[in-house]
Amino acid sequence: MNRIEKLRSEMKKSGLAALLLTQPMSIAYLTGVKVAPGERFFALYVDERNAKLFVNVLFSVTECADAEIQSYKDGDDPLKAAAEAFPENSACGVDGLMPAKLLLRLQALRSDLKFTDGGALTALVRMYKDKDEQAKM
Numbered sequence: 001m002n003r004i005e006k007l008r009s010e011m012k013k014s015g016l017a018a019l020l021l022t023q024p025m026s027i028a029y030l031t032g033v034k035v036a037p038g039e040r041f042f043a044l045y046v047d048e049r050n051a052k053l054f055v056n057v058l059f060s061v062t063e064c065a066d067a068e069i070q071s072y073k074d075g076d077d078p079l080k081a082a083a084e085a086f087p088e089n090s091a092c093g094v095d096g097l098m099p100a101k102l103l104l105r106l107q108a109l110r111s112d113l114k115f116t117d118g119g120a121l122t123a124l125v126r127m128y129k130d131k132d133e134q135a136k137m
Helices: 003-014 024-031 078-085 100-109 119-127 131-136
Strands: 018-021 043-047 051-056 068-072 091-094 114-117
Touching: 003 018, 003 024, 003 043, 003 119, 018 024, 018 119, 024 043, 024 051, 024 119, 043 078, 051 078, 068 078, 078 100, 091 119, 100 114
Parallel strands: 018 091, 051 068, 091 114
Antiparallel strands: 018 043, 043 051
């Protein structure tokens, strides 16, 4: 089971239909993609079937084994694209450190959704190491 599948399992237990993560360290842990985005939008969207990595073309990310890359250019609206991915009328998580300007806009774009702090799920997945992860430590 890969790390995103582990996250999906925890999401299901918590009743979350989707999760949007914006913390680069969590995204790197789950996908292996390391980016220092500065103020540019960088996020991992996960639901029961999809995983999408939103990343600016300036970072030259072209491959991600466990998520579909959703590239965007400066001037595009990647948060709107991420908002459209969420299932209608559902409980969704965001990481607890998501900038308020992103969360407030996400709430305005998708007033049908109930957002909660899903960051603890990422921490839970990171906490438990399988034998391969233990061997790398």
